Amino acid sequence: MLREEIQIKDAVWNELNEIGMFRAVEAIESYWWGWRCRRCGNKLRRKFADIPCARCNQTHVYCRNCVEMGRVLECQPLYVWTGPHPTWPVRGKACGWDGELTAAQQQASNRIREVMEAGVGELLTWAVCGAGKTEMLFAGIGRSLEAGKRVCLATPRADVVRELLPRFRHAFPDTSISGLYGGSEKKAADGQLVLATTHQLLRFARAFDVMVIDEIDAFPYHEDPSLPFAASRAAKSASARIYLTATPRKKQRRRLEHGQLDSVFVPIRFHGRPLPVPRLILSSHMKKSLQNNMPPVAFFNWLKRRHHPERQLLLFVPYVELAGNMEKAIGPLLRDKLGDTVIASVHAADEEREAKVQQFRNQELQVLITTTILERGVTFPSVDVVVLDAGHAVFDEAALVQIAGRAGRSPDDPEGEVLFFHAGKTKAMVAAVRSINAMNNRAVKI
Structure with a gap:
């Protein structure tokens, strides 16, 4: 430092x-x-x-x-x-979470706990969006804290850290917990349990007995070599390393195929219902519509026929300028069609991003236009999901699978519509649909 x-x-x-x-x-x-x-x-x-x-x-x-x-x-x-590492006492039960896991979650939780208790080794937890990965970690983290170990959960995005902090403080009420991300009020990393963005790991060296990397496939972790470098250096030489993902990249798949990485697979959501499968809707005038900051006509046709108009709408666009411009352009139209609709847009550099996401979570907004910043790490109970210009290069297979995973996450509304509006199918779109169908097929066999 x-x-x-x-x-x-x-x-x-x-x-x-x-x-x-x-x-x-x-x-x-x-x-x-x-x-x-x-x-x-x-x-x-x-x-x-x-x-x-x-x-x-x-x-x-x-x-x-x-x-x-x-x-x-x-x-x-x-x-x-170079001084002594901080020590934490061996103590009684650390985890206060009293929820129940499904059979698939329990199997994964047991594997995670075994690796954490052993104190060495790597494990890839491949779990579908909405499988309840956070809850699967609790038992292993609890045992590690009870043994006096120091634990880090790192994730590529600050939004995820902010969302996880209250959940972990509730689950581990007697544990000192630090939250580190850009813009966080406190920068002290003196907790036994540290939740941080992967960028913050650049400040650590040989500090953690257990290192959990959430969303290893996410931008920027999979594209910036300095972040895996930082994660490796932040963990002690003898440490347990757990990787979480719903969409492993080629690097992880190759390691799995060659037997270089142990894994546990969770192909079903915690509520037991299948993943919503995206519908691909061709719109030949997509580019022209977006140039006018408007969705294509096909979007408005679907909007009139929505199966559940009471759901909120999460609308993904490929770039920042379009998000703000489209909010201004379609706000009056949506109010004419849907009544008193409240609409907002959000992107990575938006200073009000956190507040807008919370408003959407509180159902104070009906429509939220967003870039890929909300493709993962956020949970909304009842939404339909739309991607405009799904063939754009920013929407790769992993991004599209994650975006589709925003729908149907609540047991009270486990379905949700997912629509990819496009000007021509891409390999990424086809692969995303194939991947989601494959997950659903594997879930049926459990």
């Missing part, structure tokens, strides 16, 4: 340095082929740049890859804690 990230007073800092509790290391290592950032592991030349340094009046190289965590310069060291 940089000195300014270490939240202790100078007097304490100096005292700890004198007794060797911190070790300074080069932040940017120089090699004949270029540089390597010691914080994020970046080696790509295009992700380094020069900048004048006010501290020493020279020009230095800095890492652009992790600059959002604080600029790392050649002339600044990073500090590694």
